[in-house]
Amino acid sequence: MSPVNVVWKGNCRSAQARTRLLNYLQRLARLSDSYLRPGDRPHLTVVGEGHRPPRANIELVDELCKGEILVSSDITEHPERLIARAREAGLPVRVAPDGDAYHIVLDEVRVQGIDFRLFDPRGLYPDNDRMSFVFIDCPEHHFLDGRLVKVTRDDDTTLFSCPSLQLQSYLEDWTDCLFSWIRFFLMGDLWWRRHEELHGYNDYRGVFEVVQTTRGSAVAEDATFEAVVSTFTQHAEHWRGEVQRTA
Structure with missing residues (x-):
């Protein structure tokens, strides 16, 4: 099967909502990291001009970017x-x-959030296997404040662009579940595309509404996130077993 490119974007100007979201995502990132560490192959770090150390599986971002x-x-x-x-x-x-796009030029701005590697036992897309939920913190320009971005660097230039990752027959439906949960409970402006816009959201929204009505908003938020995490674990365990059997 061919790979699926998943893209997401949105705006969350509420500092409280961003903090809650990032607390949840740190749990997910640590779970993904727990699967990555046993299977990580040893790597040789080349020190010298033009070489950068490998990225950490989890990057907690709170940085004032300049230049x-x-x-x-x-x-x-x-x-x-x-x-x-x-x-x-x-x-x-x-x-x-x-x-294909325009670039707004800044000389200083703060970003906060998390960027983490998503476990895939096959390691098909090592250059495009990360989830970025990093937010621009720029109250002086409200049209940028709270925007969700992926941060990349090239020499002295920092680029903020739309987050994306590639998947193939693994975690595709799960990303719909995760993004639907984020949109419903914490970030109503979140948009994503996997085959189509907001793929799966109407179905998941119905489930979340029922749980919210019967158990209350706070309990529903926690309980349904536990289901998101549990589903990730099931996928990770299944595919890790498949890879081990065919190795």
Whole structure:
């Protein structure tokens, strides 16, 4: 089967909601890391110019970025509105090298969140197997504040772009479950595409509404996240066993 590209984007300006979300995601990241560590192959770290150490499986981000910072217009479903507001605010705007997006240029901004590697025992996409829930903290520019981004660096340039990862016959339905949970309980602006926009959300929303009605919002939030984590564990255990049997 061919790989599926999953993309997600959104805005969460509530610091309280972001904190709650990141606390939940840290639990998920630690679980994924617990599967990654036993199976990680030893690697040789090359020290010298042009070589960077391998990324940690979990990155907790709380950083004031400085220098040339490029914010891609692909972080929103409505890039034309984002660019218009940036120009109204007097921020420099450039056409991206590929011509498919625009870059808003900043010289300093804070980002906070988590970026973690998602366990796949097959290791099919080592360059595209991470989940980023890193948020721009920029109250002086409300159209950027709370935006969800992926952070990449190239020499002295930092790029904020739309998070994505590749999957193949593994965790595809589960990502719908996770993103639906986030959208329903904590981040109503979250958008994603897997085959189609908000794939699976209507079905999961119905389940969450029933649990919320019968058990209350706080209990429903925790209980349904436990189900999200349990489902991840089931997928991870199953596919780890499949890989071990065919090794």
